[in-house]
Amino acid sequence: MREATLLEIKETARRHLVEHGPAGVSLRAVAREMGMTAPGLYRYVPGIDALLVAVTADLFDELASAVAAADAGVPDHDTDQRILSSLRAFRSWATTHRAEFAIMFGPRTAPEADITPAVEAGRRFGATFFTLFDRLLAERRFPLPDDASVPDDLARELRSFADTCGIWTDHIPVAAVQVLASCWVRLYGVVCMEVFEHMHFAMHDMTPLFEAELFDVLTGLGVRYTPPGDGGGTAARPSDSSD
Amino acid sequence: MREATLLEIKETARRHLVEHGPAGVSLRAVAREMGMTAPGLYRYVPGIDALLVAVTADLFDELASAVAAADAGVPDHDTDQRILSSLRAFRSWATTHRAEFAIMFGPRTAPEADITPAVEAGRRFGATFFTLFDRLLAERRFPLPDDASVPDDLARELRSFADTCGIWTDHIPVAAVQVLASCWVRLYGVVCMEVFEHMHFAMHDMTPLFEAELFDVLTGLGVRYTPPGDGGGTAARPSDSSD
DNA sequence: CAGTGTGAGCTAACGGTGTTCACTAAAGCG
DNA sequence: CGCTTTAGTGAACACCGTTAGCTCACACTG
Numbered sequence: 001m002r003e004a005t006l007l008e009i010k011e012t013a014r015r016h017l018v019e020h021g022p023a024g025v026s027l028r029a030v031a032r033e034m035g036m037t038a039p040g041l042y043r044y045v046p047g048i049d050a051l052l053v054a055v056t057a058d059l060f061d062e063l064a065s066a067v068a069a070a071d072a073g074v075p076d077h078d079t080d081q082r083i084l085s086s087l088r089a090f091r092s093w094a095t096t097h098r099a100e101f102a103i104m105f106g107p108r109t110a111p112e113a114d115i116t117p118a119v120e121a122g123r124r125f126g127a128t129f130f131t132l133f134d135r136l137l138a139e140r141r142f143p144l145p146d147d148a149s150v151p152d153d154l155a156r157e158l159r160s161f162a163d164t165c166g167i168w169t170d171h172i173p174v175a176a177v178q179v180l181a182s183c184w185v186r187l188y189g190v191v192c193m194e195v196f197e198h199m200h201f202a203m204h205d206m207t208p209l210f211e212a213e214l215f216d217v218l219t220g221l222g223v224r225y226t227p228p229g230d231g232g233g234t235a236a237r238p239s240d241s242s243d
Numbered sequence: 244m245r246e247a248t249l250l251e252i253k254e255t256a257r258r259h260l261v262e263h264g265p266a267g268v269s270l271r272a273v274a275r276e277m278g279m280t281a282p283g284l285y286r287y288v289p290g291i292d293a294l295l296v297a298v299t300a301d302l303f304d305e306l307a308s309a310v311a312a313a314d315a316g317v318p319d320h321d322t323d324q325r326i327l328s329s330l331r332a333f334r335s336w337a338t339t340h341r342a343e344f345a346i347m348f349g350p351r352t353a354p355e356a357d358i359t360p361a362v363e364a365g366r367r368f369g370a371t372f373f374t375l376f377d378r379l380l381a382e383r384r385f386p387l388p389d390d391a392s393v394p395d396d397l398a399r400e401l402r403s404f405a406d407t408c409g410i411w412t413d414h415i416p417v418a419a420v421q422v423l424a425s426c427w428v429r430l431y432g433v434v435c436m437e438v439f440e441h442m443h444f445a446m447h448d449m450t451p452l453f454e455a456e457l458f459d460v461l462t463g464l465g466v467r468y469t470p471p472g473d474g475g476g477t478a479a480r481p482s483d484s485s486d
Numbered sequence: 487c488a489g490t491g492t493g494a495g496c497t498a499a500c501g502g503t504g505t506t507c508a509c510t511a512a513a514g515c516g
Numbered sequence: 517c518g519c520t521t522t523a524g525t526g527a528a529c530a531c532c533g534t535t536a537g538c539t540c541a542c543a544c545t546g
Contacts, residue, residue, distance in 0.1 A: 002494095021352055023266075026532060038533075040495045048533065102350035107341075107439045109264060119444045151481050154451035164445035181452060182459065189432020196350045201362045202407035208397035209424060216425065238394050248523095269503060281504075283524045291504065 006044045008034060013055050018099045025052065049110050052103065053118050059100045060121035066093045067128050079139065080224045083132050084214070087187060088228070091210055094191050101195045105188070123165060130167055133180050137172060141222030145175045154178065183217050211238035249287045251277060256298050261342045268295065292353050295346065296361050302343045303364035309336045310371050322382065323467045326375050327457070330430060331471070334453055337434050344438045348431070366408060373410055376423050380415060384465030388418045397421065426460050454481035 012030045027048050028038040045051045070089030074081045094101045104122075108115070136142075150158070158177040162169045167177065190213045193199055194206035203209070215225045215238050227238055255273045270291050271281040288294045313332030317324045337344045347365075351358070379385075393401070401420040405412045410420065433456045436442055437449035446452065458468045458481050470481055 005494095022350075023352060027534090028532065037496060039497085039535080042534080043494060098350075105439070105441065106350045107265075107345035109266065112440070112443060122441075123444075151451060151455075153448070154455055154481065157446045157448055157451050160447070161442065161445040178455060182456060185432040185436060185452075185456065186429050187432075188436060189428040189430075192435055193428060193431060196348070197355070198348065198365075199404065200355060201366075202404040203400045204403070205396070205400055208394060208400050209428075212393075212397055212421060213425060213428065238397065245523095270505090271503065279523095280525060282506080282526085285505080286523060 002044075009041060009044055009051070010055050010058060013051055014058075014100070017055065017103070018097070021099055022052075022103050025055075027051070050114070053110065053115050056103050056115075057117040057121040059097075059104055060118065060125045063090070063093050063097075063104070064121075064125040064128055066090075067125070071128070071132070079132070079135055080218075081226070083136070083223055084218065084226065086128065086132060087214060090187070091191050091194075094195050098195050101191075105192060106196070126165055129184070130165065130180075133176075134167075134172070136221060136223065137176055142179075142220065144173060144179070147173045147175050150174050150178055179221070183221065186213055186217055208238065214238070245287075252284060252287055252294070253298050253301060256294055257301075257343070260298065260346070261340070264342055265295075265346050268298075270294070293357065296353060296358050299346050299358075300360040300364040302340075302347055303361065303368045306333070306336050306347070307364075307368040307371055310368075314371070314375070322375070322378055323461075324469070326379070326466055327461065327469065329371065329375060330457060333430070334434050334437075337438050341438050344434075348435060349439070369408055372427070373408060373423075377410075377415070379464060379466065380419055385422075385463065387416060387422070390416045390418050393418050393421055422464070426464065429456055429460055451481065457481070 009030060012033050013025050016025045016029060016033075025048070027041050027045075030051075031038045031041050041051075045054065067086050067089045070085045071082050074085050076082075094105075104118075137144075147155075155174045158174045158181065159169055161181065162172065162174075162177045169177075190206070190210050194210065199206065211228065218225045225238070252273060255276050256268050259268045259272060259276075268291070270284050270288075273294075274281045274284050284294075288297065310329050310332045313328045314325050317328050319325075337348075347361075380387075390398075398417045401417045401424065402412055404424065405415065405417075405420045412420075433449070433453050437453065442449065454471065461468045468481070
């Protein structure tokens with residue numbers, strides 16, 4: 001009953017989000033479309049900001065599901081392909097859900113205090129990759145730099161990060177956490193760039209650049225890269241199969 | 244006369260931007276603060292969107308100036324330090340001008356057609372780094388991968404990118420452009436992450452992570468990294484001087 | 487069954503927004 | 517002086533978020 005209405009509110013808001021952009025989501029419009037009036041929505045949601053946060057949280061779960069589905073779509077033992085598939089699913093979801101991605105990964109507007117549901121969902125999303133990375137670590141795919149080579153202040157921050165994200169710091173060296181952070185920053189950067197269209201004036205298709213970054217990142221991680229449509233035979237550089 | 248008024252409008256808008264966030268910029272408020280009424284502003288600016296775009300364009304110029312100043316602050320011949328200083332200036336400006344950075348590098352809201360002044364200014368900003376990178380290239384600091392190793396589709400996009408940005412494609416191999424793009428994506432990613440505070444729940448000071456990325460990127464470019472406060476003596480890893 | 491809550495949803499209102507239109511007043515110019 | 521251009525205003529329209537007070541239907545209780 002009540003749950004269903006809240007769900008419908010969020011769904012309507014999300015539709016408005018994709019159709020009119022983040023600024024186009026308004027309580028009044030959502031209410032109108034549901035055959036209600038704006039004040040009625042206050043029975044379900046404490047305000048427009050909270051509604052956006054709730055929608056954002058749901059989106060993180062949806063993205064996590066999409067990534068998990070891609071992960072589950074390849075044989076369990078094939079770690080390489082699982083990672084490849086998961087990361088491509090992340091980008092694919094991002095590029096096909098630009099407005100959603102914008103409110104999830106774009107600049108924050110609300111004060112940090114009241115976005116906890118969203119960061120909670122974001123953490124669940126991150127966990128998808130953490131477990132895959134953990135497996136990579138267990139398989140000792142790449143030479144891990146010595147923990148002593150990571151400076152004290154960075155180590156402190158990385159430990160804090162790992163703790164908060166539920167990575168077992170006693171099992172995993174800080175150097176590994178740094179590698180993880182570095183890889184994530186790289187992929188986040190290229191996807192942000194693409195979705196926010198900051199290169200659109202100069203580069204119309206960002207796929208090759210993303211694939212190149214993916215190749216570099218994964219190679220550095222000891223993971224075998226295979227080009228997008230490939231069944232997994234040749235470990236060539238991105239799109240080299242066309243040469 | 245007229246120029247001055249437009250300038251005052253943009254300055255007022257910018258102040259509102261930093262004080263109340265991107266959504267807090269309103270024509271009415273700007274006009275009120277200037278002792279005018281909102282419709283009067285339409286003599287100078289075709290609407291709120293265009294005002295934001297104009298402000299964004301100015302911000303790119305300001306950021307470019309800040310970077311250029313940092314660049315000019317070190318001896319001309321010291322390419323390493325110039326790059327280091329420029330990139331740190333970029334991050335420094337970003338972190339001290341979060342709201343401004345958000346509308347410059349965050350998700351786009353206006354259709355691409357009418358943001359040309361901003362992308363024009365953005366290109367001027369990029370040029371600062373292009374010339375430094377060009378110099379690095381001329382000094383043959385790092386082994387350049389073979390052009391044949393970059394896939395066709397990526398090469399096409401990179402050439403388009405280089406052309407639009409005014410990099411002489413006949414002088415510079417595509418592989419170099421790829422290296423440049425990769426480096427930029429990395430630094431953009433880490434700074435975005437910091438300014439948008441996507442890790443703030445888990446990592447409170449992003450300086451060490453940025454410096455670590457800077458170290459990695461520059462090392463890969465054959466540039467000698469020196470820790471922030473350092474005069475330039477030891478080429479240690481970030482913050483290692485404290486050990 | 488009568489009475490009493492309780493909660494969903496409404497109307498009205500306040501203050502804010504972007505934008506348009508018709509208008510005034512002043513300045514420049516032949 | 518008369519005319520044109522231009523800066524700026526006031527009123528209006530259509531939105532927005534949010535609050536306060538209200539109605540009405542349902543459920544529960546004596």
